[in-house]
Amino acid sequence: MTAGHPKSPRARRGRFAAVRRELSKAPLSAWFAMIVIAIYAFCAIFAPLIAPHGEAEIVGKGYMPGGWHADFLLGTDQIGRDIFSRLIYGARNTIGVALVATIISFFIGIAVGVLAALNRGWFDQVMSRIADALLAMPALIFALMLLAIFGKGMLNLIVILALLDATRVFRLSRAAAMNVVVMDFVEAARLRGEGTGWIVFKEIIPNILAPLVTEFGLRFCFVFLTISALSFLGVGIQPPTADWGSMVAENKSLITYGNLTPLYAAGAIVLLTVAVNFLVDWLLYRTSGLRDEQ
Amino acid sequence: MHPVLRTALQRMGLSLLTLFLVSVIIFSSLAMLPGGFAETVLGQSATPETIAAFNHALGLDRPAYIRYFEWVAHALQGDFGYSYAGVGGSVKRSVADVIAPRLYNTFFLAIMTAIVAVPLALFLGVLTALYRNGWFDRIVNATTLTTIAMPEFFVAYVLMVLFAIKYRWFYSLSTIDPSTPFWEHVYRAVLPAVTLMLVTVAYMMRMTRAAIINLLASPHIEMARLKGISPAMIILRHALPNAWGPIVTVIAFSLAYLVVGVVVVEVVFVYPGIGQLMVDAVSSRDVPVVQGCTLIFAVTYIVLNLIADVIGVVTNPRLLHPK
Numbered sequence: 001m002t003a004g005h006p007k008s009p010r011a012r013r014g015r016f017a018a019v020r021r022e023l024s025k026a027p028l029s030a031w032f033a034m035i036v037i038a039i040y041a042f043c044a045i046f047a048p049l050i051a052p053h054g055e056a057e058i059v060g061k062g063y064m065p066g067g068w069h070a071d072f073l074l075g076t077d078q079i080g081r082d083i084f085s086r087l088i089y090g091a092r093n094t095i096g097v098a099l100v101a102t103i104i105s106f107f108i109g110i111a112v113g114v115l116a117a118l119n120r121g122w123f124d125q126v127m128s129r130i131a132d133a134l135l136a137m138p139a140l141i142f143a144l145m146l147l148a149i150f151g152k153g154m155l156n157l158i159v160i161l162a163l164l165d166a167t168r169v170f171r172l173s174r175a176a177a178m179n180v181v182v183m184d185f186v187e188a189a190r191l192r193g194e195g196t197g198w199i200v201f202k203e204i205i206p207n208i209l210a211p212l213v214t215e216f217g218l219r220f221c222f223v224f225l226t227i228s229a230l231s232f233l234g235v236g237i238q239p240p241t242a243d244w245g246s247m248v249a250e251n252k253s254l255i256t257y258g259n260l261t262p263l264y265a266a267g268a269i270v271l272l273t274v275a276v277n278f279l280v281d282w283l284l285y286r287t288s289g290l291r292d293e294q
Numbered sequence: 295m296h297p298v299l300r301t302a303l304q305r306m307g308l309s310l311l312t313l314f315l316v317s318v319i320i321f322s323s324l325a326m327l328p329g330g331f332a333e334t335v336l337g338q339s340a341t342p343e344t345i346a347a348f349n350h351a352l353g354l355d356r357p358a359y360i361r362y363f364e365w366v367a368h369a370l371q372g373d374f375g376y377s378y379a380g381v382g383g384s385v386k387r388s389v390a391d392v393i394a395p396r397l398y399n400t401f402f403l404a405i406m407t408a409i410v411a412v413p414l415a416l417f418l419g420v421l422t423a424l425y426r427n428g429w430f431d432r433i434v435n436a437t438t439l440t441t442i443a444m445p446e447f448f449v450a451y452v453l454m455v456l457f458a459i460k461y462r463w464f465y466s467l468s469t470i471d472p473s474t475p476f477w478e479h480v481y482r483a484v485l486p487a488v489t490l491m492l493v494t495v496a497y498m499m500r501m502t503r504a505a506i507i508n509l510l511a512s513p514h515i516e517m518a519r520l521k522g523i524s525p526a527m528i529i530l531r532h533a534l535p536n537a538w539g540p541i542v543t544v545i546a547f548s549l550a551y552l553v554v555g556v557v558v559v560e561v562v563f564v565y566p567g568i569g570q571l572m573v574d575a576v577s578s579r580d581v582p583v584v585q586g587c588t589l590i591f592a593v594t595y596i597v598l599n600l601i602a603d604v605i606g607v608v609t610n611p612r613l614l615h616p617k
Contacts, residue, residue, distance in 0.1 A: 133315035148576040266448040
């Protein structure tokens with residue numbers, strides 16, 4: 001990383017050229033990851049246009065075999081819904097729910113974390129102890145308990161996962177912000193008479209964004225896997241909504257006959273998490289490489 | 295007092311505080327229920343009288359703090375109350391009776407996994423550190439990165455398809471009851487244990503490798519190398535003893551992780567453990583059972599983390615004197 005380019009006039013290039021230059025140096029795994037993620041995003045956004053049949057539409061008999069010349073590419077599930085269409089709609093639902101939960105958790109986590117770093121005192125103490133207590137329990141177990149109490153449902157699922165995950169984002173953003181609040185430029189902004197809002201948005205957040213971006217990828221993977229696990233256990237996203245975790249559970253009896261249908265949905269989950277991990281790996285390597293140069 | 299003992303006691307106190315907070319959260323989450331638990335269970339059509347009767351039967355009409363201390367006092371004696379599944383019927387099943395046999399099964403599975411997984415992870419970690427950046431290292435690295443990214447149920451089903459359905463070496467479902475003989479129990483628990491192993495070995499191995507490689511840059515290793523000691527000896531005699539702290543910490547964390555992984559794996563293989571029990575209880579909203587299971591999971595998790603913490607301090611005396 002460091003050997004290839006001496007101090008070139010990279011800074012003077014435009015942003016577009018810089019991005020293109022980075023991409024041209026990206027390793028194969030990063031390209032693979034970006035292509036996979038692009039395909040998933042495309043499927044999720046244009047699901048109704050790509051899918052040959054409806055999400056919960058019953059189009060045939062149960063467990064019809066699939067094939068290139070059959071009506072249903074991957075066959076039908078236990079009540080006769082097209083599995084291929086449900087896989088495509090699943091991209092929209094599963095990824096959508098995970099993405100919304102992760103975004104909410106980042107909003108809450110960063111806001112509370114930065115505020116705690118700014119006002120060390122009872123607020124910081126209370127928030128840190130709550131986060132510690134929430135982190136002392138495995139997230140899946142905690143999510144299961146909360147789902148038992150508040151009931152199953154998409155909204156509950158999103159809120160519970162967002163709150164549980166926010167504790168981890170809080171930890172990270174608090175630690176990162178702590179290093180920034182002691183800087184001179186924050187002191188200067190304070191002396192200038194800037195309000196808390198300015199200091200948070202213009203001084204602190206831009207400086208802690210880099211570690212948070214890669215963290216977003218990892219947290220997304222974690223939330224995505226947790227949602228899939230919960231759906232697989234039957235307490236996550238509820239039918240008839242197409243979702244990869246519950247699709248595995250719905251068709252799991254086929255496995256005992258040597259039929260691999262349930263593995264399609266599970267494979268879709270694996271491919272996405274592997275791709276996101278590869279991408280994060282590359283981003284981490286890049287940011288750490290840049291740090292070495294300084 | 296000896297500084298190690300003092301630190302250990304300090305960490306223990308912190309863990310107790312965390313445990314207290316966790317138990318409050320577990321308990322109060324029930325009280326936070328919008329509209330009250332009775333209404334949720336009995337449905338919209340419940341009259342105020344039936345709700346009052348339901349609350350009285352479960353003792354939910356008394357102040358929350360009294361119920362909390364009662365719950366904790368009983369839980370400490372192994373009494374988690376009665377399962378809601380029996381309320382109203384003639385058979386009342388205590389949560390402890392429901393949980394006890396399942397807890398044994400789950401610990402059986404977890405210990406069986408750990409016995410194989412920990413030495414294997416250490417062995418692979420040392421080996422990849424020794425042959426770092428070679429083809430062996432690359433293969434193990436890519437494999438572990440992939441298994442980490444996989445959900446447990448995917449690994450579980452792939453193993454099931456391969457070893458239970460294609461080659462009929464093992465059972466696809468781990469049906470076990472108290473009368474199952476020991477070795478039969480082991481045999482039937484092989485596939486769930488292997489699934490858990492694949493997931494945890496990956497973490498432990500990667501951290502072991504990282505801990506050793508981190509140390510290889512230090513001056514005493516360079517000295518050993520200059521003396522002409524073989525690479526294997528350097529790692530075993532000079533690097534490994536100094537890496538024990540982080541390695542043991544990771545092992546304890548991974549065992550704590552086993553506790554979570556067990557839930558999904560038990561459901562896949564229909565292994566009668568506490569994870570499967572908890573999922574069933576969540577589906578039927580049997581709150582005392584869910585609370586009991588959550589408390590057990592939380593205690594296991596916190597205790598393992600405490601052990602990791604204390605061992606980390608003991609093996610790295612620098613942590614005894616924080617700046």
